[in-house]
Amino acid sequence: MGKGLNGRRIAIGASRKTDEMSTLIKKQGGVPVVRSLQGTVFLAEKEVGPDLQAFVETGADWVIFTTGIGTETLVNLADKLGIGERYLQAIRGAKAASRGYKTIAALKKLGITPVAADEDGTTKGLIDSLQSHDFSGKRVMVQLHGENAPSLLQFLEEKGAAVFPLLPYRHVAPDRETVALLCSEVINREVDAVCFTTAVQVRSLFHFAKENGYAEKIVQSFQDSVLAAAVGKVTAEALREEGVERLLAPGLERMGAMIVELARFYETEEEIKTQ
Structure with missing residues (x-):
């Protein structure tokens, strides 16, 4: 397996299977940071x-x-x-x-x-x-x-x-300190990508951001720097509804496929830079 995420900080918005996602990110050379955007159901x-x-x-x-x-x-x-x-x-x-x-x-x-x-x-x-x-x-x-x-x-x-x-x-809403931390990391470009596995996670992030007056900054970060990765169509739709058009979503709606697509994205980006 390649190292397409070499040294990149990848935030995980999920609350379930975060260990599995972290392992996949590490195998691709990335640094996983768990920022659960989903409370209990x-x-x-x-x-x-x-x-x-x-x-x-x-x-x-x-x-x-x-x-x-x-x-x-x-x-x-x-x-x-x-x-x-x-x-x-x-x-x-x-x-x-x-x-x-x-x-x-x-x-x-x-x-x-x-x-x-x-x-x-x-x-x-x-x-x-x-x-x-x-x-x-x-x-x-x-x-x-x-x-x-x-x-x-x-x-x-x-x-x-x-x-x-x-x-x-x-x-039940996620921990506010966790959401606040991720908002800060996205705005300040301290993470390279955020992986969303449900539409609820997208709503949680933007609900908090709107409450605190920096939703536009979040959208801008996703549009020009931090990559939003959605596990499937429904999650991608939630991102678009919030104004995020620059996003990645795999054809196969699985967490593993999302991480592989993320690695390919950055590999391609690096290849373009070296040409």
Whole structure:
């Protein structure tokens, strides 16, 4: 294996599998620094229960599912609340839309075929598939996963829908000192790249940066110096939504592939310099 990351400081935004990522970075000659941008995730059973009950009572014209695990969790929660069959009737009686292949697989198990679905696993792809549909005056349930999908919710509201979000999982914010440290390192170009493995990590970084008035500096650093690396399309989409256009995302959505692509990027950069 080459040493494409020779001496470069690579920040890791993940909270899981950081040892594996660090090892891969070291094998490429890089210096890994773990800066977790993702807090814990918990099942918000008490919080979502009343909302789930309310949804079953009123139903919806449309149901939109954004993750496979969230889709399955709502079914399980409805069963625990003793409203499983009524919940299934409510979602089967509505038009369904889906984001991601795992979500489509989860809906298939429930006997539901979406009338709209993304082609690339992104929220933008899902919105594109919904453009031709009429949502004026329609009641739309949206299953979210830990965080809001602002672009999707805004799209539906602008189309005249009454949006009813259900969040079976919630995210606890990451350690503020850690996020502040990474913001400082990015702004001062003290890291060469930041590896993002989920969209939540992107949101955490920029939420903190906006709160403290230096989001523009973060974007500028990513645009001209520090490289933002995204593990896949959904994470890359989150970066673009925050204004980051200069980014790297592997074709194969895996952490190992991201590190290899990162090493290749810098190898190519060095070759260009020596020509």
